[in-house]
Amino acid sequence: GAVVSQHPSRVICKSGTSVKIECRSLDFQATTMFWYRQFPKKSLMLMATSNEGSKATYEQGVEKDKFLINHASLTLSTLTVTSAHPEDSSFYICSASGGGANTEAFFGQGTRLTVV
């Protein structure tokens, strides 16, 4: 399958700081990217869907100003957790799709964020 690279794999930050997570499609053009967070032993919770060059569509209950998503190119999307707090500690994972709703999406390796 296609390769999606997510960076960093782990990050620890102080409360109140911002953290940027990158998601790159290495061998295909990702027209759509999905951002999820996952709590231990829980399901993936879709946070937002972004299409290249457009504003992200956020799921109900996800704060747009807290979780900033940029999808400026066909190979890169970023998620910035602004003014992070301990409750934002989680596993964040992206997936990328090359061709719209009926096209398979491939996952990055995920980022373990710990806010202290």
Next chain:
Amino acid sequence: QKEVEQNSGPLSVPEGAIASLNCTYSDRGSQSFFWYRQYSGKSPELIMFIYSNGDKEDGRFTAQLNKASQYVSLLIRDSQPSDSATYLCAPDMRFGAGTRLTVKP
């Protein structure tokens, strides 16, 4: 709220048997239905996807979709111990909680 429901399991089957995984969803507008497999501590891996009513087969896996019933399933034939994992149903990339499958040798 767009809900995706799966039996959490665990579902246990003997090696060589057929494992049947079920999923219902609430959003009638869902167009694409994905099945992913996730091993503990790893990212999900795509097994297959389906977007038309009926069956779709890929090797030992068969996905079945019934949009009228808002139901999608995954059958795994000749189950192997290596199939032991959590199986995630994802209509339009919104995930259910997953069903944990254990295949016993």
